Amino acid sequence: MTTIRRFCCNDLLRFTSVNLDHLTETFNMSFYMTYLARWPDYFHVAEGPGNRIMGYIMGKVEGQGESWHGHVTAVTVSPEYRRQQLAKKLMNLLEDISDKIDKAYFVDLFVRASNTPAIKMYEKGGKSSPSWTFLSCSMRHESSTAFKSGDSLKSKNVTEQRRVLRYYSGEEDGLDMRKALSRDVEKKSIIPLKRPVTPDELEYD
Amino acid sequence: MEAVLEYFLSFGHLACFTSDVEDFLLVLSLDKKTELLERLKSSSTSHSTESIKELGWFITLKKIQELIGNTYKLLVDELERSAVQMSEMYCKSLPLSKDLDPQESIHGEELLSMASNVLVQLFWRTSNYGYFMEAIMVLEFGLTVRRHAWQYKVLLVHLYSHLGALPLAYEWYKALDVKNILMETVSHHILPQMLVSSLWVESNNLLRDYLRFMDDHLRESADLTFLAYRHRNYSKVIEFVQFKERLQRSSQYLVARVESSILQLKQNANNIEEEESVLENLKCGVDFLELSNEIGSKSVTFNEDWQSRPWWTPTPDKNYLLGPFAGISYCPKENLMKEREANILGVVERKSLLPRLIYLSIQTASACVKENFEVNGSICDPKVSSELKYLLDRYAKMLGFSLRDAVEVVSGVSSGLNSSEAFGADMVGWLNFAVFLNAWNLSSHEVVLPDVNGCRHSTWQVVNTLLKKCILEVRSMESLVCYPQLDLSVLVQLVTEPLAWHTLVMQSCVRSSLPSGKKKKRSGSADHSTSPLSHDIRGSVQSTSGVVEEVAKWLGHHIKKSEDEKLDAIFSSLEANGRGEGPGQVFRLLGTLISSLNEAELGDRISQAMKSWSPVDVARKFVAGQRAGLSAFLRICESKIKSLQALKQQMAQV
DSSP states (O other): OOEEEEOOGGGGGTOHHHHTSTTSOOOOHHHHHHHHHHOGGGEEEEEOGGGOEEEEEEEEEEOSGGGOEEEEEEEEEOGGGOSSSHHHHHHHHHHHIIIIISOOSEEEEEEETTOHHHHHHHHOOOSSSOOOEEOOOOOSOTTOGGGSOHHHHHTTTOOOOEEEEEEETTTEEEEEEEEEOTTOTTOGGGOOOSSOBOGGGOSOO | OHHHHHHHHHHTTSTTHHHHHHHHHHTSOHHHHHHHHHHHHHHHHHTOOSHHHHHHHHHHHHHHHHHTTGGGGSOHHHHHHHHHHHHHHHHHHGGGGTTSOTTSOOTTTHHHHHHHHHHHHHHHHHOOHHHHHHHHHHHHHHHHHOTTOHHHHHHHHHHHHHTTOHHHHHHHHHHTOOOTTHHHHHGGGTHHHHHTSSOHHHHHHHHHHHHHHHHHHHHHHHHHHHHHHHTTOHHHHHHHHHHHHHHHTBHHHHHHHHHHHHHHHHHTTTOHHHHHHHHHHTGGGHHHHHHHHHGGGOOOBOOOOGGGSOTTOSSTTOOGGGSOOOOOOOOOHHHHHHHHHHHHHHHHHHHTTHHHHHHHHHHHHHHHHHHHHOTTOOOOOHHHHHHHHHHHHHHHHHTTSOHHHHHHHHHHHHHTSSOGGGGTTOHHHHHHHHHHHHHHHHHHOOOOOOOBTTBOOOHHHHHHHHHHHHHHHHHTOHHHHSSOHHHHHHHHHHHHTHHHHHHHHHHHHHHHHSOOTTOOOOTTSOOGGGSHHHHHHHHHHHHHHHHHHHHHHHHHHHHHSOHHHHHHHHHHTTSOOSSSOSTTHHHHHHHHHHHTOOHHHHHHHHHHHHHTOOHHHHHHHHHHHHHHHHHHHHHHHHHHHHHHHHHHHHHHHO
């Protein structure tokens, strides 16, 4: 049976099998502890039988006015427990907290442009739940042909993305993905942008 | 059992099945476990549907077999078949991963780790190194197919460490990209081996990065705790304080602090002035002495992730491969943890004495030589002598003997009455004791060595004989010519610790006996070069130099051995023996797969990766790794020889 509970400090000593995966970043202590100190409700861990850590999600809530939003900083699942919809459950939990407790307008996240498995996961939408949306831009790079045309993308529940240039360590681009919540009735938060942005243009990191 | 069976039918194909049911299986008797395995096997055959599920069930059954301890009962040929079967299944399943993203795990990836584990077990049973090399080849092949499989890298760190290719083990460890808090939980895979190796620069880097991380966090922790308080997350305040304490009491942190200082002392042992500078920064060993005094009352935390360690080395203290095959099933980890705690505290207590012992030995040697050689020279400080005696007494107790009995033990081995087996597994500790005993005896003259064949040796002679005997004995062990890292690490420790500390004592003596300033020896003044002490020192410099030169010669010989000869040895261990048994079956299976691969079935990415795999390159890198480790040790020996030669020249001036 899986238990999803708030992440605690001792879990930092137990998440080796999750964090040794090359797609999962291990941040410095101050980073984790700041999230635990400020947004403990947005930091959850999924624990399996034998108290093994299956995965976790880190997030926060920030912004002002209509920019008040939940943000997924990191979500990761141990290879042993993948392909079981666990990441989706963790994301849903964070969305619920942002939506029902903090009354945010939307949730967003950044993902590495090269992290195809993660992008595919966000693209898939359940029947009852809209998928994540890429904010639009005019693409600087011609390679991402999947995201050029708005019409063809609508059929996949994906619009053109907001690309943040050199978001990751000044090297790799990041894609900004958003999902509107119930408070954003007019879905203003997911209106696509027409151009890529640079990290210094981001309102929130 | 029915519940487990039902769970298997629904989820048996998932990678997590075995870990999910592990705790439940522990309560079953061996017969029930065997029965369960049979029932699981028949369930999977009657419900086989799609390939990925079939693969999942296959893997699960193999894992369950391993979990219930069945594999230890299988015969050698059954184990060989199992390894072949797993590797075959991996290869057959590769087309299922054709369209996966390169960053995703390959379906059936665990099979190669499992095959490798079986091959290591075969090595343990038969002592045939061919299986060991095959285990390495399997994992290296897997990493060629997908370079991000961290489980393979961890296994390779341990396999290469065991075979004395520590530089290569270190490279694979670096490939894991261990940083921040992972250093606390993952360093145990490499740090213990590095600390007893000749890879000083790399060890220093590991220790420095780890200590910096820990010190930084312990410093910032208060601010972070206050941050939680400001945001009114009071439960987190308590949690942060408890976590900080847990890290502060980390056993690895304790060991790292002590070993970092000892590494500095080892690195500077060729030059007494530099060594004294290091000792000054360590407050002459006083702080570590306090640590040693308090260690008995300390409790430490173990924050390492032991789960990720290979089965044959569940903790750094244990390596089943070094002993005979024992057919163990599952060794309860709780007992190992208690053992480890006792070991760690004992090791830290003893090692913490070293800086102070070295400092006092240098002081004593210096004062004694002056007392001997100068008419109005200073007398050895009785406090120094008495402190040195007290510490020697403690050190002897840690070796399990009183001071007097410990003196008899070293004397017995030195005189040939007993073999070096009297030292047990702690040759390094005993030789350290002998070195510091000699230093103490310079001032105290209390040590009375027994007569042997009408001859009474001095403590100088005891140290000379022990260093020569032990070092050359370890060097000539047959196993060293082959693979194991353990014996090489003992040799490295003997040269870089007791021999190094003894060199410092000699340097201190020689420095103090040198004429001060530019005054030439006046005619009629006492000729110190003929004094018994001078004779002893000269003899010791000569003897120590001879020992290091022997080791250097031996290292040079092994480094120069042709690469082709070593490669031949590796590949001939993997050759078929004509009877369809023995190592090499999995290796040949992989070779057959590559030569007959179907690109359309496997896809471009996997095909290209497999075509690029070169077992010869793997073997070359392994040989180069071993050579690099020996070369680093040779450089250390050469610098010691140089330092001892300089000492001889200085003695000529006395």
